[in-house]
Amino acid sequence: MTALRNRLQQWFAAASRKQKIQAVLLLVGVLASFGLVISGGAAPQQPADEPSTLYFAGVVVKLIGVLLLIVGCGVIVMRWARNPRRLSRGGQMMVVETIRLSPKQALHLVRVGGQQFLVGATDQNISLISQVELADPADDEQPIPIGQDFNRLLQGFLQVRSSGKE
Structure with a gap:
């Protein structure tokens, strides 16, 4: 565990600002996705003792949608941050x-x-x-x-x- 923490500290010290921002966006995306999976998402329409395959397919589709939304927002933020014309x-x-x-x-x-x-x-x-x-x-x-x-x-x-x- 200490070796992992040391490697992360070394990477953080050597990483550029862009790499740090991308790592934070990735971490937020993974944590948000993990939170959705843990919480179970929306309440199922059927009783809890009979989950159907369509319910799980819906959860997977929603998860993919959230991940795409996070990645899309990250791309937009990165393009906005590096555009020099917006500052002038x-x-x-x-x-x-x-x-x-x-x-x-x-x-x-x-x-x-x-x-x-x-x-x-x-x-x-x-x-x-x-x-x-x-x-x-x-x-x-x-x-x-x-x-x-x-x-x-x-x-x-x-x-x-x-x-x-x-």
Whole structure:
């Protein structure tokens, strides 16, 4: 029992915030499901000494429904928590797009006022790569489609940098 408690403490110390939230949601879901099974759910329509197979099938269907509801709520909460655009309503600063290069490295296209910047981020460092000028001002009002315009923008940036070194 002590070994299990020590392993849980080590995991908790090393786990990320997202992993801790997911573990708590899973624990709440399992405890709620266990509570439903223990309590017997709704009262059966038949006398207690003659439970039918339809009654048990109904309990299983309700249990699956509750589990799906818990998982669905967890997914919605996790998506809401990681959406950077929900934090920038009415503000001057917004992350337009993020592309992950590895689990610990990312490129962010950040809009501050009317300007846009390409920022590189790792666990240890955040650095400004370049100010980005979009060719069409209408692009500022529309989100950049993932995998299309940002890749073209990055290729153009790399070509400009390589032509400047020659």
